[in-house]
Structures are given as structure tokens and as C-alpha cells.
Amino acid sequence: MRDNVPCEFPAGYDDTAILERLAQVLDPELDESILDLGFVRSVQLRPGHASVVVQLPTSWCAVNFAYMMADDVRRALLTVEGVRQVTVSLGDHCAAAEIEAAVNDGRPFAEAFPGEGAGSLAALRLTFQRKGFLGRQERLLRELREAGCSPAVICALRLGEVSVRDDTIVIRQPGCAPVEGGSAEVLQRYLERRAELALDCSPAAALIVDLQGEQVSAELLLAHYEAARTVRVAMEANGSFCRALLSLQRLDAAGPSGNTNTGGRDVPS
């Protein structure tokens, strides 16, 4: 998806850093990169000034999440060398003007939307980071199970016993031959989120812990997995709905103007 984003950079400019930083901006609800989701419609760089158009799947997408993504884009691009100013546009979003004015000015959500509830965006973000943790852990558990690890083995694993070689997870336990299997990316995504949540990441810590950082016992692993699985399915189903809505917008943008009378069509999910 990221290859399809129209970019306009000064001649000879190396766009790697900009696209890498953008790729790290996540839709907090879906726990996926906004670049992979196709939300980034265009990127333009004039000397010192980056402009990004973010198009969300509908104009009614939640305002608080829309603000978070726009703000994250701005913060991410301000870390790119040579970028001093960032302008984010939100297309036809129902609160585009208010969000753009606040984000591009560096003003917090509560100031831009006074009276829209006292809860902080940080608490909301944390809720979804925790869901994302469970979703990422569920995928890891699936990989480990498919690599032939029993619940007892999985629950006994320490972080220091798990590493990656090329694209594969490698498990080395004392007195056992190394076991290889499972996607290294799945492991890395899990470990990244675990660190973001400030859970113990030392080599002696258990690989599979709950949201409080407590080791999950082999007896409880199945119940833990079943709950995490539902979290993962919910996030993926939502992402799939967003992609379907967005694919329609893309066709509208590409095709002749007028009503969208083309019907559901398959898009990669």
C-alpha cells in the first residue's frame, strides 16, 4: 500500500526516513500502520515543511482517534531531520477543520474540543495499547503452537531463551536442542508493545505474561489464549471493515464523479 502513496519531494531527496516514520504511526484502534491501512493519501515536502493528507474510511470516524492519528503523524515527521513544520489535512472528515487547526498548531485535544468529556486521550490510547498487546501475543502463541511447543513449554519460556534468526524464531532451552519456527516479525511486534507498556523485558522474565506482567500458568494458558483470540479477531474485523470502506473511496477518487453505484468488490483483507 505504501508504494501507492503519491509523494512529492525535492529532487534527489531521500524519502526513506519520512516513509519509515509514517509507517510507525498506527491506527490506535486497529493496531496497524496507517500507511499499510492506506489512510495516507499523499505526502509532500517543501523545504523544511512536510504536508500529509490523511483520509479516514468515513467522514464520521471517531474524532478522538482521528485527532490522535493526525497528531502522531505530526510528531513523527517532526523527528525527521530538516523538517521544521508539518501540516496534516484530514480530507472530508466531519471535524477536519477543528482537528487540523489544533494539530497543526500543536494544541491538545481538550483545548480543541472543550466539553467533549474529561477523559484524557492518554487513557484511551493505553486501553488500545493493552488490547494490541493481547492481539500481538495471541499471534505469537499461535506461531509457537504451530512450531510444536506444548502449553507447558510455552509457559516456561524466558525472554532470554527466545531470539530470532533471519525471519524465524529460535528457542534455546537448557539441555534441549534449539527449536526453530514461527515468524520473527510476530515476536518482535509483541516485544515492542511489551516494552511500550513498561512490562518487564529482562532475559529472566517469562515470555508469556498477562497485562499485569504476571506469568501465565500452563493450566490457565488456554483460557488466556481464548480471550486474547477474541481481542485479535475484533481488531482484525474492524480493520477489514475500514479497508472495505476505504477501497470504495479510492475507486470514487479514481473514477468518474457521481454516485458510488459499483457494489462491493473484493479487496485484499
Next chain:
Amino acid sequence: MYHHDGHDLFVIDGHMHFWDANPENWKNKYGESWIKCFYAYHSSLSPADAVWPFDKFCRYGEEALVDDLFRIGYVDMSILNSTYLYEFYKNGFNSHAQNNVVKAKYPDRFLLCGSFDPREEESGLDAFRRMVAEYPVSGLKLYTAEWRNGSRGWRLNDPWTYKYLTLAQELGIKNIHVHKGPTVYPLSADAFDVHDVDYAATDFPELNFIVEHVGLPRLDDFCWIAAQESNVYAGLSVAMAFVHLRPRYFGEIMANLLFWLGPDKLLFGSDYAIWSPKWLIEKFMAFELPEDLKQEYHVDLTFKTKRKILGENTARLYGIDIAAQKAKLSQDGISVGH
């Protein structure tokens, strides 16, 4: 009625609308963007041959509704949802008074849901009593995300909501449909949050709470609540629409619902006119849960379960005797083709 291998399946569409979103009825830009958002749901998940032109989608009228549900859509009965949106639409989007026009004409075909807004506080209680007295209201549809005088929504466990629920119960209402799902203008808190259902369901054990759209996008939180509360049910509209374009996710959603809630608490709904029951039901009946999901979740979507989902479960909640109702309906204007 859906016929399958010599069996008749009685179908109740648990969630549909008779709305007026004609441009003349738009009060402001929100009226326009609201129906355009619905239209995006409609166009992006419907099969190509089931997509309507936008102007028909804004106001399809009674004849199309009766055809799409009862004549070609296999539906025997359906539940009219009321969604007012007076801040977006001059005459309201889909009020109980508008809905009652078709209910009055085909009384045995429809169950009418009224509503209340707890932000009307004391003054709304009388209006609510009058609505229940004057209209054949058999359930309620609550829309917690509705705008009102600067407020962007309310919760099921607000004190005034409890007064209305108490009154509803006194007036003999049993089934409360709660819209939880794609919503309008969330606060900085999570406006999709379903936890308020948990409080209300615990405190009103005699009422049934049907969570529309299975809490999507908060399916996980919904499942934990519904698994614990015996009076919380899953309204399947929106989730149903995945069956065509995203069958894998449809299977995963159904496997999760069957796993946490079992086959007796899932209720079919089309969300008509966003999606039409004809294709939803045909594709649902043809759908089989993938083998790997059956094995992993130890559940199945059997013919018996499909029959429960399409009609039997909702009939039980509303006290409908299917055999007696079939006999009644066979005599009405729709069946005899007037």
C-alpha cells in the same frame, strides 16, 4: 419464510429502518454526511447487483420496503427501529411515528420499537408514557450516541436512564435494543464502550438487552459481558454483512459469538436499508463455518443454529408463537398478493 430441504424457516428481521433522508429533510451538513456514511456502508459491503442509487437510498418508501423484506427477502416479521436524529433531520430520521405508518398498515408483520432520551429527565417521562399508550410499542431502541443540545451522548447507567427503564418495565416492556456500534461523535472517552450495558443488565434482570451490531467495533468487550449476563443478547446486523465480502471474518466473528454466547442468544438483523435481507439470508444459509474454526472453537453453525438465529430466538424474546403467527400471516395482504 425461507425454504431449505423441505423445511420452513420463520424469519424475523430484528433490526431494520424506514427512514427519510431526502435532501429536503436534511437540517444541516450532518444530515447529509450521516446518510452518505450509511451509503458508504451499503456500497462497500453489498454485492454489486444489490447496490442502490443514492437517491433511492435516501428515501425508498413503503412499497420497496415491503417488497425487499417480505416479498423477496424471506422475512416474515421485522422490528422497526426508531432513530430520531432531530439535530440532523428536520422531521427526524426514523421516528416511531414515521415507523408506525407501515406498522398500522401491516400490524402482524411489524414489531414497533419506541425510544426515550433520559436527558429529557422529568418532562420526558410523561411523553414516554403517552408514546407507549398511543402507539403499539413492543420494545425500545436506545441510541446512546445521539446529539442533544450540545450533549454528544448518554449512558445506560445514568440515573435518569434507570428511571426510564423502571417505567418501561412497569409499562410491560421487556426488550431493550441498544445501538452499540458505528456511532456519531464520540467524546474523548471511548464512545463505543459497551460497559454501561453490563450495569443496566445486572440491575434490570427482568429486561432483555439486545446489543445491536454485537458491539462492533468492541466485539471483545461485548463478548465478556454477554457471556456473564444471561439477559444480554447479540443483534447481528452489520456483522451479517461481512458474509459476502469478508466470509473469513464473518466465520471468525460467528465462531467467537457461538463460543461465548451459544446459539440461543444470537439474533438476525439486516439493518435494512443499509443491507437487504434477500442476499444476507441467502449467503448466510449457504455459509459453512470453515473446518479449522470448527475445530479450534469447538462450535458449529448448523442448520438448527441458523434457524434459531434467523427467527426462533427473537420469537422467544417477544413471545411469538411461530405456528400461530404463520397462520395469521398467510391471510394478510402481502401473502395473498394484493
